[in-house]
Amino acid sequence: MFEWLDYAFMIRALTATTVLSFSVAPVGAFLVLRRLSLAGEAMAHAIVPGIVIAFVVAGLSVASMIVGGLTAGIAVAALTSLLARMTIIREDASLASLYLIALALGIFILSAAGSAVPLKSFLFGSILGIDDETLILIGATATITLVSFALILRPLITHTIDPVFHESQTKRPGLVTQWFMFLVVLNLLGAFKALGTLMAVGLMILPATAARYWVSTITGYLIVTFAFALLSCWIGLIVSFYLPDVPSGPAIVLIAAVFFVISLIFAPQGFHAGLRLNPFRRRMGAGKQTTLKEGETIHEEAR
Amino acid sequence: MPRSHLLSAVGLTLGYRDVTIVKDVAFRLAPGDVLAVVGQNGAGKSTLIKTLLGALPPQGGALHWPDGQPQTIAYLGQRTEFESRFPIRVRDLAAMGAWSGLGFLGRVDEDCRTRIETALERTGIAGIADMPLHKLSAGQLQRALFARTMVQDAPLILLDEPFTAVDQTTEAALLSLIDSWAAEGRAVILVLHDLSAVLQHCTAALLLGGGRALFGSPKEILTPDNLVSFGYLSHSQAAWMAGMYRQAAVPHV
Numbered sequence: 001m002f003e004w005l006d007y008a009f010m011i012r013a014l015t016a017t018t019v020l021s022f023s024v025a026p027v028g029a030f031l032v033l034r035r036l037s038l039a040g041e042a043m044a045h046a047i048v049p050g051i052v053i054a055f056v057v058a059g060l061s062v063a064s065m066i067v068g069g070l071t072a073g074i075a076v077a078a079l080t081s082l083l084a085r086m087t088i089i090r091e092d093a094s095l096a097s098l099y100l101i102a103l104a105l106g107i108f109i110l111s112a113a114g115s116a117v118p119l120k121s122f123l124f125g126s127i128l129g130i131d132d133e134t135l136i137l138i139g140a141t142a143t144i145t146l147v148s149f150a151l152i153l154r155p156l157i158t159h160t161i162d163p164v165f166h167e168s169q170t171k172r173p174g175l176v177t178q179w180f181m182f183l184v185v186l187n188l189l190g191a192f193k194a195l196g197t198l199m200a201v202g203l204m205i206l207p208a209t210a211a212r213y214w215v216s217t218i219t220g221y222l223i224v225t226f227a228f229a230l231l232s233c234w235i236g237l238i239v240s241f242y243l244p245d246v247p248s249g250p251a252i253v254l255i256a257a258v259f260f261v262i263s264l265i266f267a268p269q270g271f272h273a274g275l276r277l278n279p280f281r282r283r284m285g286a287g288k289q290t291t292l293k294e295g296e297t298i299h300e301e302a303r
Numbered sequence: 304m305p306r307s308h309l310l311s312a313v314g315l316t317l318g319y320r321d322v323t324i325v326k327d328v329a330f331r332l333a334p335g336d337v338l339a340v341v342g343q344n345g346a347g348k349s350t351l352i353k354t355l356l357g358a359l360p361p362q363g364g365a366l367h368w369p370d371g372q373p374q375t376i377a378y379l380g381q382r383t384e385f386e387s388r389f390p391i392r393v394r395d396l397a398a399m400g401a402w403s404g405l406g407f408l409g410r411v412d413e414d415c416r417t418r419i420e421t422a423l424e425r426t427g428i429a430g431i432a433d434m435p436l437h438k439l440s441a442g443q444l445q446r447a448l449f450a451r452t453m454v455q456d457a458p459l460i461l462l463d464e465p466f467t468a469v470d471q472t473t474e475a476a477l478l479s480l481i482d483s484w485a486a487e488g489r490a491v492i493l494v495l496h497d498l499s500a501v502l503q504h505c506t507a508a509l510l511l512g513g514g515r516a517l518f519g520s521p522k523e524i525l526t527p528d529n530l531v532s533f534g535y536l537s538h539s540q541a542a543w544m545a546g547m548y549r550q551a552a553v554p555h556v
Contacts, residue, residue: 033386033389033390035386150408151407151408154399154402154405155402157389157391157399158399158402160386160389161385161386161389161391161396161399161436162380162384162385162386162399163384164380164381164383164384164385165378165379165380165399165451167358168356168358168376168378168380168461169378169403170403171357173358212390215390216390216391216392216435216437217390217391217392217395217435218389218390218391218395220390221390
């Protein structure tokens with residue numbers, strides 16, 4: 001029953017995804033909390049052309065991939081935030097415009113260069129063929145991510161909850177946001193070889209959304225997100241081991257989807273809580289509450 | 304030498320980038336003062352707050368801090384960008400007021416914890432300290448944000464329209480809290496639209512409008528005539544207000 005443990009490629013894949021789970025969990029959690037889930041998806045597409053260009057110019061290696069991907073990702077992120085601050089278009093629409101341009105440019109260059117790059121492997125990855133370079137990349141990504149979170153967790157929380165308050169406290173209010181977007185790109189690259197860019201976002205977002213249904217404190221949230229990511233990876237890899245025709249990337253994301261659906265139905269803040277959620281409370285400051293409701297909430301909690 | 308005042312502004316010109324909003328702003332603030340900033344939308348109220356926080360440089364004139372600019376200036380802004388679904392408890396939201404003083408890795412110590420619990424008590428939300436944010440009413444959330452402001456423990460407190468979405472009871476409770484801050488020797492600057500609150504609770508007022516500024520005691524400067532000339536009230540509103548003044552026998556100059 002544990003014969004998959006006898007295979008070196010499985011051990012490598014399990015190690016890689018375990019380390020990766022430590023890294024993508026906090027990043028995914030804050031993508032969800034900062035309402036950037038779709039921005040993460042867009043960013044995954046935005047870095048693909050950077051990698052394609054790096055490949056056409058320098059050949060496919062981890063180093064050229066990092067340089068190309070980071071350049072494209074940071075350029076798109078920086079331009080997005082510049083456009084959002086300097087023009088009337090908001091961040092989401094700016095990002096959508098830029099990533100579409102970047103993606104089209106990448107595919108255009110790839111086709112024009114007449115290369116036989118398997119675009120499919122860009123999108124879906126190959127977790128069963130993780131080489132030493134990729135393991136080192138994932139290890140480095142996780143190290144940088146976890147050290148960064150230890151340092152920026154408080155400002156990141158403050159900025160996420162109340163950006164206006166955060167700006168009052170720091171001379172460089174944009175720094176936390178920029179560093180977080182750098183971590184997003186870095187983690188997309190770390191997960192890129194293992195899961196492909198499409199699946200990488202799945203491993204970031206689904207465990208994070210599933211976990212949000214269970215917990216109401218940030219510490220608990222990060223821990224549950226990590227647990228879901230890790231279990232998705234392990235179970236997904238084993239499923240993929242026994243069903244060799246199923247690629248591991250989609251298998252992992254589908255297991256994450258199972259956690260999501262279970263959480264949605266059974267968790268305290270899932271469906272049945274949703275029925276009680278006051279639609280006017282979506283954004284605070286709507287001012288629709290009355291003193292009566294205030295009393296009720298306290299009463300509910302007291303019971 | 305006794306401390307005469309905390310902050311004074313002389314000939315301040317406020318604006319951002321190449322837009323000038325208001326010229327020749329002058330005021331003086333001592334510990335224990337409560338200064339109301341009153342003005343129509345776009346008169347420069349928020350710009351003034353941002354300038355005091357150091358987020359915007361003044362375009363002209365100067366801010367003088369006789370004892371040096373305080374290390375912490377407590378600030379409570381408007382809630383337009385507030386994310387109330389973040390998974391965090393009321394107590395931790397209040398604790399955020401202490402975070403910037405902790406550096407990167409500092410722990411919340413005993414002293415700090417006492418400050419947080421005291422703030423929760425005084426804002427009347429100690430009973431719901433473990434509730435997650437998304438369950439709070441607008442009034443409860445504003446009390447929690449006042450607790451965070453208290454935890455900042457600053458000599459100068461800036462409040463930008465702090466009563467926008469709260470009911471009268473909560474507003475009254477928060478106003479008496481502001482009175483108690485002043486009694487502790489803290490200076491408070493608040494942007495406020497409730498003129499009766501200004502007259503009752505503020506020691507000074509700064510009227511902004513049409514690029515001009517007027518500073519003085521609330522009863523001296525918040526006259527119907529001034530409010531009309533600074534574009535804050537229409538003639539009919541001012542006439543109604545003058546009637547109220549006469550009824551309440553509040554002397555106005």
